[in-house]
Amino acid sequence: MDDSLNHLLPFLLRPQNVARYEEGVVVIGDRRKYPFEQAFVHCPDVESAAQAIEQMVTQGGGPWQVAVLALAMAARQAAGLSADEQRLRLEQARTRLVRTRPTNTALARRLDEAMTAANQAIDRGEPAEQAILDWFEQTRTAIYRDYRVRAEFGAGLVADGDGILTMCFAETAFIMAMALAWQSGKRIRVYTPETRPYLQGARLTAPSLHELGIPVQVIGDSMPAYLMSRGMVQKYFTAADLVTLDGHVVNKIGTFQLAIAAHYHAIPYFVFSWGPDRKSPTRDSIVIETRNPDEMKQCRGVPTTSSDIDALYPAFDITPPHLVAGIITEHGVLSPYDLKRYFG
Amino acid sequence: MDDSLNHLLPFLLRPQNVARYEEGVVVIGDRRKYPFEQAFVHCPDVESAAQAIEQMVTQGGGPWQVAVLALAMAARQAAGLSADEQRLRLEQARTRLVRTRPTNTALARRLDEAMTAANQAIDRGEPAEQAILDWFEQTRTAIYRDYRVRAEFGAGLVADGDGILTMCFAETAFIMAMALAWQSGKRIRVYTPETRPYLQGARLTAPSLHELGIPVQVIGDSMPAYLMSRGMVQKYFTAADLVTLDGHVVNKIGTFQLAIAAHYHAIPYFVFSWGPDRKSPTRDSIVIETRNPDEMKQCRGVPTTSSDIDALYPAFDITPPHLVAGIITEHGVLSPYDLKRYFG
Numbered sequence: 001m002d003d004s005l006n007h008l009l010p011f012l013l014r015p016q017n018v019a020r021y022e023e024g025v026v027v028i029g030d031r032r033k034y035p036f037e038q039a040f041v042h043c044p045d046v047e048s049a050a051q052a053i054e055q056m057v058t059q060g061g062g063p064w065q066v067a068v069l070a071l072a073m074a075a076r077q078a079a080g081l082s083a084d085e086q087r088l089r090l091e092q093a094r095t096r097l098v099r100t101r102p103t104n105t106a107l108a109r110r111l112d113e114a115m116t117a118a119n120q121a122i123d124r125g126e127p128a129e130q131a132i133l134d135w136f137e138q139t140r141t142a143i144y145r146d147y148r149v150r151a152e153f154g155a156g157l158v159a160d161g162d163g164i165l166t167m168c169f170a171e172t173a174f175i176m177a178m179a180l181a182w183q184s185g186k187r188i189r190v191y192t193p194e195t196r197p198y199l200q201g202a203r204l205t206a207p208s209l210h211e212l213g214i215p216v217q218v219i220g221d222s223m224p225a226y227l228m229s230r231g232m233v234q235k236y237f238t239a240a241d242l243v244t245l246d247g248h249v250v251n252k253i254g255t256f257q258l259a260i261a262a263h264y265h266a267i268p269y270f271v272f273s274w275g276p277d278r279k280s281p282t283r284d285s286i287v288i289e290t291r292n293p294d295e296m297k298q299c300r301g302v303p304t305t306s307s308d309i310d311a312l313y314p315a316f317d318i319t320p321p322h323l324v325a326g327i328i329t330e331h332g333v334l335s336p337y338d339l340k341r342y343f344g
Numbered sequence: 345m346d347d348s349l350n351h352l353l354p355f356l357l358r359p360q361n362v363a364r365y366e367e368g369v370v371v372i373g374d375r376r377k378y379p380f381e382q383a384f385v386h387c388p389d390v391e392s393a394a395q396a397i398e399q400m401v402t403q404g405g406g407p408w409q410v411a412v413l414a415l416a417m418a419a420r421q422a423a424g425l426s427a428d429e430q431r432l433r434l435e436q437a438r439t440r441l442v443r444t445r446p447t448n449t450a451l452a453r454r455l456d457e458a459m460t461a462a463n464q465a466i467d468r469g470e471p472a473e474q475a476i477l478d479w480f481e482q483t484r485t486a487i488y489r490d491y492r493v494r495a496e497f498g499a500g501l502v503a504d505g506d507g508i509l510t511m512c513f514a515e516t517a518f519i520m521a522m523a524l525a526w527q528s529g530k531r532i533r534v535y536t537p538e539t540r541p542y543l544q545g546a547r548l549t550a551p552s553l554h555e556l557g558i559p560v561q562v563i564g565d566s567m568p569a570y571l572m573s574r575g576m577v578q579k580y581f582t583a584a585d586l587v588t589l590d591g592h593v594v595n596k597i598g599t600f601q602l603a604i605a606a607h608y609h610a611i612p613y614f615v616f617s618w619g620p621d622r623k624s625p626t627r628d629s630i631v632i633e634t635r636n637p638d639e640m641k642q643c644r645g646v647p648t649t650s651s652d653i654d655a656l657y658p659a660f661d662i663t664p665p666h667l668v669a670g671i672i673t674e675h676g677v678l679s680p681y682d683l684k685r686y687f688g
Contacts, residue, residue, distance in 0.1 A: 035650045036650075167566075191656070194640075194648055194649070196538070196540060196565065197564060199649070202648045202649035202653075206650075207650050210652065210653055215654075216653070217637075217653075217654045218640060218641065218653055218655040218656075219655065220541060220597065220657070221564065221566040221598075222511075222540065222565040222566075222597055222598025222602075223598070223656070223658065223661075224601065225601035225604055226600060226601070226661040229600070229661070229662070253564065253567055253570055254565075254566025254567070256569050256570060257566055257568065257569035257605050258601075260569055260604055260605050261601050261604050264608075296563065296564060297546070297562065299646065299648070300643065300646045300648070302643065302646050303380070304538055304543050304562075304644070305379070305546035305550055305551065306379045306380075306550075306551050308554065309550045309554055309560070309561075309562055310559075310560065311561055311562040312535070312562070312563050312571075313563075314567065317567075317569065317570040317573070318573070
């Protein structure tokens with residue numbers, strides 16, 4: 001990886017701290033424990049890697065990296081077997097890994113691409129593990145280059161003195177955009193809703209911005225509209241778990257509620273995305289992951305209500321295109337109504 | 345108190361569990377620990393009662409009761425002194441108690457009325473303590489009668505099959521309204537945002553409704569808009585800490601954000617209130633209490649971010665009248681634009 005990005009990347013987003021491959025073991029930065037601990041989870045097989053994704057050890061740009069490295073692990077463990085048996089083992093691993101995140105189709109797409117590289121290597125009688133790792137390294141380098149391009153577009157939208165609202169942990173492109181804006185002398189202030197139940201805003205976004213020296217304040221998930229009404233917010237930025245070809249944005253639950261509040265206050269909402277999912281033409285094609293409601297009844301392991309009370313935990317929501325001012329892609333800040341022209 | 349309301353009142357809202365006077369000691373139901381413990385805080389003097397209000401031992405309809413009972417305690421402790429000295433002590437107590445809640449002007453208004461009763465007793469050479477306690481009992485009985493009247497109006501707004509959204513702990517009139525609707529055979533379901541940072545929705549509202557047998561689910565503060573978009577919410581009800589004469593609603597932070605989301609989805613928003621504050625003509629007259637930001641960095645004592653991160657904690661927000669479908673008062677469900685006619 002290119003070290004020249006390090007002044008734009010906090011601890012959490014440096015590639016080696018997201019996920020890495022150590023002699024057939026996938027090592028994952030544990031975002032559940034950050035910032036209280038800088039811990040890593042070691043996964044020696046596909047099942048433990050899949051469970052790590054399901055248990056939210058990583059999120060955002062992490063799951064696809066873990067999934068592809070887990071596929072390399074499956075290839076390594078099948079290395080001595082026949083070509084057919086290797087293909088079967090890889091297919092089993094792929095199926096298990098895709099199941100970890102039904103909403104985020106980027107994970108499935110990247111696994112398919114890595115599978116293609118692996119199968120081509122098997123056809124040639126070469127080690128599939130190395131082919132997957134080569135594909136991974138190449139793809140990750142391209143992705144960080146893409147982050148940088150989108151971060152420049154994002155920073156260009158920020159004005160000196162802006163109050164910036166975000167939601168959850170909008171990851172590398174957003175953090176880089178804020179770093180570029182700040183380092184170019186724009187005096188910004190970022191408000192990060194804590195993002196219940198897993199507190200990604202309080203635990204990941206706020207400490208990452210703080211580490212880069214950018215003024216940031218944690219707020220409750222119910223506070224953004226009030227800040228907007230006081231003139232404290234000029235722009236709203238999030239990432240997206242998925243964008244449909246017709247411009248619907250799927251992201252962490254709460255994103256939609258804040259997009260409505262932003263629209264009410266005439267505040268533009270911008271979305272960092274590497275582009276729409278060609279397999280998701282409209283909102284009807286989206287599967288919203290519903291997680292175990294018990295996760296909504298605790299905060300860092302402490303109960304928040306009686307054990308006999310019911311709860312609900314839809315993990316994502318859908319923001320319609322008329323609430324979106326722009327989708328920030330490698331092609332620029334696009335209208336959500338114009339994605340087909342670039343990605344269709 | 346009238347026991348006939350008990351089938352409409354959960355543990356938390358029965359008068360003796362809100363605040364009571366035991367031989368010169370104010371005993372307060374500790375809502376910070378509910379539902380994990382049914383604990384009470386004993387306050388032997390005005391300062392400890394004031395601190396109990398500030399530390400959120402009680403909230404909603406509780407603080408004014410604690411404040412007036414604390415005033416009775418001050419009167420008891422000054423009982424042997426000259427009339428002038430008694431008045432001075434009461435005035436000192438009042439000043440301290442008003443300072444506990446700058447946003448909720450009902451507390452100040454009720455303290456003034458109790459002061460009047462006390463001063464009249466002192467003029468007559470009678471015990472001020474008993475005059476305050478008599479005024480308290482009379483006022484509380486009238487208030488529970490008023491709760492019942494407003495609960496009937498509220499229940500009348502609910503249709504069979506409704507999904508009901510609320511925020512924070514909308515207290516007696518709301519809980520009674522849901523109980524009346526449910527007991528009359530309307531199959532309702534209530535969604536209670538947990539209400540960070542103190543979790544009143546998860547800890548107080550949900551268990552209170554559950555105790556009365558009403559279906560209820562805890563959700564995150566960022567989830568209501570998603571539920572609305574799925575057609576799961578038909579009505580939105582909250583209490584109000586203050587309503588201005590021109591129809592602005594001051595309530596727990598987050599109320600405004602959900603009112604915007606409800607308006608976007610064409611869902612009516614109703615507010616239980618005992619009427620506007622005549623001393624608050626417009627939103628400019630409102631003082632929003634900003635609480636210690638450290639309170640936003642924990643959940644039940646567990647840290648939610650690094651200690652070196654800044655936070656913000658405005659405790660209330662203001663919802664403008666055009667987002668309010670009706671203010672539920674003893675006079676009926678009033679337009680927020682028509683309050684002056686009844687209360688001006």
